[in-house]
Amino acid sequence: MSNCYGRIPVILFVVVVAVMTGLSSCKTRHKAQVPVVKDEKNPDDKSAPDLQQLIYDNSFKVNSFSAKASVKTNIGDQSNSFNINLRIKTDSVIWISVSPLLGIEVARVMITRDSVKFMDRLNNKYSNSDFRFFNDLLNVNIDFEIIQGILTGNLFSYKKNKFNSVYIEDKYYILSTLSKRKLKRSLEDIDPNKPIVQDMWVSYQNYRITRLSVEDQRLQKSLLTDYSDHRQTEGGLFPFFSKTVVKAEKHVNIEIEYNKVTINSDPEFPFNIPSGYEKMR
Incomplete structure (x- = not known):
């Protein structure tokens, strides 16, 4: 593990790595994959505010839920598998309770809007x-909403970014914080800042997020999460499988497969x- 994370226990690192590593101070050379933009009008075109409302209307809405999942991680050259119990209000x-495959709890994490507690x-x-x-x-610059959004597949904004544009690619809407004008300047490498x-791939059929991407173009690092196996629950469609790929100094892959979700x-x-x-220092 790199010196960037030397002070953070590995289990806690795994819990929040999908957010933190992709947006941390470590750098890598990575060229962004840019969505194909269709300029012609068609009946399915939507504005960014309209699409955001449809995403919200079809989001996973619960007062609370609990879930059990298996997790596989690859961080650099290290691979791990373990189980988690996840509860969210x-x-x-x-x-989050973390257990190896034998079932004995090794770590516990509790995150609130203003605190992050960890037990090793x-x-x-x-x-x-x-x-x-x-x-x-x-x-x-992360907060509670970002972690909650990544875990549930719901819409969130990084650094309070404003979604400005909607692109169309195959069977998906792409909700983006980058306007077409800024996209052109960025691709031509004439934008000094x-x-x-942040891009969200949204299904035509159910307006659920199937992919999210956050990329720091200046520091050339990125986070990409794919959601699949959406199943109907009392709170709406929930993604029972997600895969996160982080490109930074160390490449990180995280797969989460839920096997039980209980609503409210x-x-x-x-x-x-x-x-x-002993309190960690």
Whole structure:
């Protein structure tokens, strides 16, 4: 693991790596894949505000949910597989318990709007920090909404970016923060302040997000998440499989496959630090 993450325990790193690594201070050479833009009008053309409303109307909406999933990660030359129990109270709490395939819990994470708590059961250690700690450490700008959006496949905006354009590619709308004028300037390499570009691929059929992309064109790093196996639940369509690819100093691949999702079960979020645990520094 690179020095960028030396102070963060590996399990906690895995939980938030999909957001943090792709937008951290490590650099790589990577050329963006630009969507094919169709300029001609057709009956399905939509404005960015109209498409955002359709995405919201068809989003995964619950008060709370709990899920079990298997996770596979490849970080550089290291591969790991483990299980997680995920519980979310929408817009309030994200709780994750991490266990190896044998089933004994090794770590627990609880994220609220203003705190990130971590318990390392292998080494009897814990941390109690906030997003500012991680943002300063990794030179990023993440918040609760971003992590919640990535986990549920719902719409979010990075750094409060405004979605300006809608492109059409095959059977998808692409909702983008980059206007056509800025896209042209960026491709011609004449824009000295290359923006952070966020794109959302949205299905024609159900207006669910099937792919999200966040790319820092100036630092040449990116995050790409694909969602598939959408199944109907009481809260709407939920993606039972996701794959995230991060291109930075170390390439990262994360696959999450859910095998059970329970809606509005009013889950608990226990996080009691046992006596004798040492606070991480």
